[in-house]
Amino acid sequence: MFFTSAIDGDLRPSFFEMYAQEKLILALRPAVSFALEVLAVRQPLFFKLIPYSDECFLLLHFSLEWNSLVRSNGSISEAFYSLRRVSAKSGFEANSELAALPRKSIASSLLCNVLIPYLKSKLDELFERVSGGNAARLLQGLTSNVERDEQHPRARLKSVLMRLFPFLSSAFDLLHLAYNLLYLFERIQYFSPLLHIQRLIVRRVSLQEMQVAMRQPGTRDLPKSKFWRILGSVLTGFKYGLIVGVFAFKAIEYYYRVEVRPCGFTRSRGARSVAASLTDQVLSLYLQNHSSRRSNAILKPPEPIGQAQSADAGLPRSKDDCPIFSRLSSSRLPLQLKLDYRLPQVLPT
Template sequence: MEFMSNIGSGADIYRPSLFELIAQEKLREMIRPALRYILSVYAQRYPRYLLRIVNRYDELYTIMMLFIEKHYLKEWSASFAENFYGLKRSRLLKIKLNLPEAVPDKELRQLRDKDIWSSLFFLVGLPYIKIKLDDLYEKVSGGAGARLLGEMFPIRDNFNEGHLQLNFKERARRLLRSLFRNFYPWVNAIYYGSILIFNIFYVYDKTPYYTPWLKLMGIRIQRMSAQDYREHYIRMNQQRPSLNLQGMTRLQATRYLLSIILSRGFDFLKILLPMSIFFFKFLEWWYSSEFSKRASGDNDIEMPPPDMIPPDSRGIPLPESTNICPLCTNNLANPTAIPSGYVFCYTCIHHHVEEFGCCPITLIKINIDELRRVYNSTM
C-alpha cells in the first residue's frame, strides 16, 4: 500500500496521495453501516439477544472503536484504517532543526499521550457527535422529504396567554429547536467546506495537513517505511517476555495470557473488519436480488390493510371527499399519512403534531417521525 502513486507529492516519497487518505477515510466510514446492517439482519432472527445491541448500536460501536483505535495508535502510531493502508501519524515539529534529513530526532516526532487522546477525540468522539446532531436535525426538520420540498416552516404560537404562561419550558424547547433547525445547515456547510479546502491545499502541496483536525493537533500522515515495520516487530518482541508460566503466579499468568489474546485479537481485526464490509455488500445484494425472493417463497402473499381507527367525537369532522384536507378543508397539498390512517396536507399536519402531538381526528398520540409522504398520481 505504501508504494501507490502519489499525485502532487513532490520529492517526499513518504507523503501519501490524497487518494490514499480518502480511501482510508472511506474504509473507516463504511465499517459502521456494515456492522449495523449485519446486526439488523440477525436481530430479526434473534431479537432476544441482539435487539438491545441494535438499539444502542451507536454508543456500543463508539466504545468498541475507542479501544481499537487506542490500541493501534499506541502500537502503530496510526488509526485502524491508516494502518490498513500502511500509513502512520507523526508530530510535525514547529521548530526547524538545522540538521541533515537523516538526522532529525525520531523520538520528537512520535505521538505522545496528549496526541493519542486528541486523535481519539477526532477519530471516535467527533463522528459520534456528528451522527447524533444529524439524527437530531432529521427529527426537528421533518425529514429529508420536507427539506427536498422546501417545507421549512416557523413554529406557530397560536396559544392563549394563559397557556403560554403555563408552558414556558415548552416554548424555550421549541425556540431552541427552531434555532438549531435554522443554523445547523450552516454549521454543516462549514464542517464539510473546511475539509474540502484543506483537501485542495493538500493536493497542491500548500499544507502538510489534509483535514483541519490534523492542523489543530499538529500531526501529519505519512507512509510507513520498511524500517518502521522492522522497529515495530523488534519492539514487540522485546516487550513480550518468554513464555515461562511456571515462574508466574496465577494472576500474573492470567494477565499475561489475556494481554496476548487481546493483542492478537486487535491484529486480527485488520482482516475481520474489512471482511465485514464485503459481507455487508453481499447481504445488500442478496436481499435485493431475485434469488432472495425465490428462496422466501411467500412474497406473493399480500396482507390486507388494517381497519381504519374510527374518529373521536372530540376530534375534527371528516370532509366529504378524500382529496380534501380535514384541517384546512382545501385540496391536499403534499399529502401525508399518519399512523391513524388519515391523510392531510404536510404543512397542516406537521404544525398540528408539533403543537399537540396527536391525530386531529382520532386523538391518538403520534410523533413528527411517524409522518409519511404519500405519492398518488391521481391527485
C-alpha cells in the same frame, strides 16, 4: 501529487491513499449494524442490542482505535494502508527509530476519530427527528412568520439552533473539502482540519521503521500482564478481520443492489434491508411465542357463523310501533303536517 511510491523515498501519501483510508472507516458502522441484525436472526437475545447499535459501534471503534494507535501509531484505516501519524514538526522524513505517539496525541486522536463522528451522527439524527424531514422544513418557511411572535423563548432558541445546524454542518464539510483540495495540490501538509488542530500529519512507514517494527512487536511498553497481552492480540486480529468483513459486506451489498429475477421479484434495497426484513419477521414470531407462553392460553376454534341478521332488524312493523308516529299523532300539529309523514313500508321477512 496523485500517485507516489514509498520505494522512491517519498513518504508523503497520495491523495487517493488518504481518501481511501478516510472512507474505509465509514463502512464499519453499517457493517456492524448488519452483523447485529444477522446475529439477531440466529439468536433472539441480540434483539436487545439492535436499538443500541451506535453505542456498540462506539465501544468497538474506541477499543480498536486505541489498540491501533498504541501499536501502529495510526488509526485502523491508516495502519491498513501502512500509514502512521507523526508530529508536524518532524514532517515527511524517515526516522531510524520508531518513535511512539505521545499520550496527548493518542487522546486527541481518539477524540477526533471516535467521539466527534459519534456526536455528529447523533446530532444529524436529532435534527432529522425534530425538524420532521425535508417536507416539514419546506412547510416551516411558510408558517415561521406567523408563529414567530407566539413562540416561547425556549422554543425560539430551539428554532434558531435548528436553522443554524444545517449551515454549520455545510460549513464544516466545505472546510474539509478545501483542505482535501489544498492537500491534493500540495499546498498544505494536513489532509483535514482535525489533523491541523492536533498538529499531526499522516505519512508512510519507512523501510527502516518496518525493520524496527519486525524486531519489536510493539511501539510502546504495554503492560506485561498476560491478560493485556492476550487482549492486545485479540484486538489486533479482530481489527484485520473487521476490515476483511467490510469488504465482504460491500460485496454482498453490491450483489443485492439491483437484481431482477425471471419471476419478477426485485431486490434493490441492499443486504442490510434484507436482514432488516428477516429481523422483523423473527421478532414478530418471537413476541407471539413469548406472549402465548406467558398467558398459557389455548386457542379456541372459531365459532360457526350464524345466520346473518337482516338489514331491517329492529325497525317498526306498523304505525303503532313507531315512536315518532305516535308522538306526531298525539301532538297538536296541523293535520297537513301529520299527513305529510309517511312511514316507510317494510316487507316482512
